[in-house]
């Protein structure tokens with residue numbers, strides 16, 4: 001039997017605390033500001049990708065969640081694939097003993113275990129898994145930082161999913177993008193108590209993609225240039241807060257930055273509304289929770305943040321998560337709750353509010369307003385998966401189609 005050139009990898013989602021919004025170069029995907037995110041655990045949210053090279057393949061082909069996805073010539077997917085082939089070719093040229101297969105076509109099959117294109121950062125985990133699986137297929141010695149330069153050209157936020165823990169994407173200054181990469185500022189082991197509750201308000205495909213939305217902001221928003229003047233200090237302050245495990249400061253900055261990003265979206269012409277009434281009610285509930293916490297112990301206990309969609313991510317230290325879930329359930333009832341950290345005795349979590357909480361801050365919504373709650377925590381960077389995880393069958397086609 002001939003040798004199979006194949007690798008499978010999974011990569012995590014990341015959710016930014018300092019948002020990337022705006023490009024100075026749309027082809028190379030170079031941002032107008034640095035950003036910073038928390039990598040979420042792949043035990044709960046992940047993209048898994050298998051890449052295979054074979055001389056019999058006629059075309060580079062990608063299947064995403066069981067369906068053929070077009071690889072447009074010159075498009076983002078094509079750029080990432082050709083950059084990875086280029087690195088393999090360099091390795092082959094430098095090492096006469098290396099097997100020569102950089103010119104073979106590849107079949108790539110990927111699966112997201114959560115809704116795609118719904119503002120849950122699927123492009124981030126997706127492009128990170130793609131680049132990482134190709135790096136393993138091509139046995140490249142590339143570091144996460146080097147791979148982040150390539151994933152960035154698939155989707156900007158994807159560069160941060162090449163690393164675990166707490167990750168900064170440096171905006172850089174070079175015209176060729178060589179200094180616009182991701183780097184870890186603290187590992188998941190440095191602050192393992194950082195947990196996150198994803199409140200899925202909608203898993204529909206969003207109306208205005210991040211790509212189109214941010215470009216419109218750059219072109220039309222007067223507030224946008226003001227935002228660029230405050231981000232550098234926020235980056236410094238939140239990095240220090242993370243390194244000191246100072247949740248109160250982390251929370252204050254994260255919420256301010258989310259609010260400013262949505263203000264800038266609203267200031268875009270025509271305006272962009274990513275949040276809806278449910279999103280705003282979540283903000284109100286978290287704000288009241290923090291008011292009580294500040295009154296009782298002088299520190300915030302939770303931080304909301306919203307990407308380009310209505311879904312909330314609530315960051316909080318692990319010890320607060322039980323009461324936060326009970327609080328959220330009291331306003332946004334759930335039929336059942338998947339409880340990976342075993343905080344509750346039953347899947348039917350009862351809503352509850354802490355003493356001193358002003359329950360009138362929001363109305364109580366019906367079942368379905370928040371569709372699902374996903375409890376997760378900070379996690380590691382991409383993982384290599386064994387052959388048993390392969391998404392491609394012996395014939396080089398998706399197993400799911402067999």
Ligand SMILES: Nc1ncnc2c1ncn2[C@@H]1O[C@H](COP(=O)(O)OP(=O)(O)OP(=O)(O)O)[C@@H](O)[C@H]1O
Nearest residue numbers: 047110116117118119120121122123126210307308
């Ligand atoms: N597993 C994957 N492998 C390769 N590409 C993927 C994968 N998952 C998503 N993508 C790409 O990302 C696109 C979705 O990105 P989009 O930015 O619209 O949504 P999102 O990432 O869920 O939202 P956001 O980045 O605003 O949080 C898909 O249409 C597809 O092109």
Ligand SMILES: C[C@@](O)(CCOP(=O)(O)OP(=O)(O)O)CC(=O)O
Nearest residue numbers: 016019020155156157210211307308
């Ligand atoms: C609001 C954000 O989630 C925007 C993410 O934008 P994308 O990385 O999806 O955009 P492109 O580079 O055009 O693919 C903020 C963030 O993740 O930093």
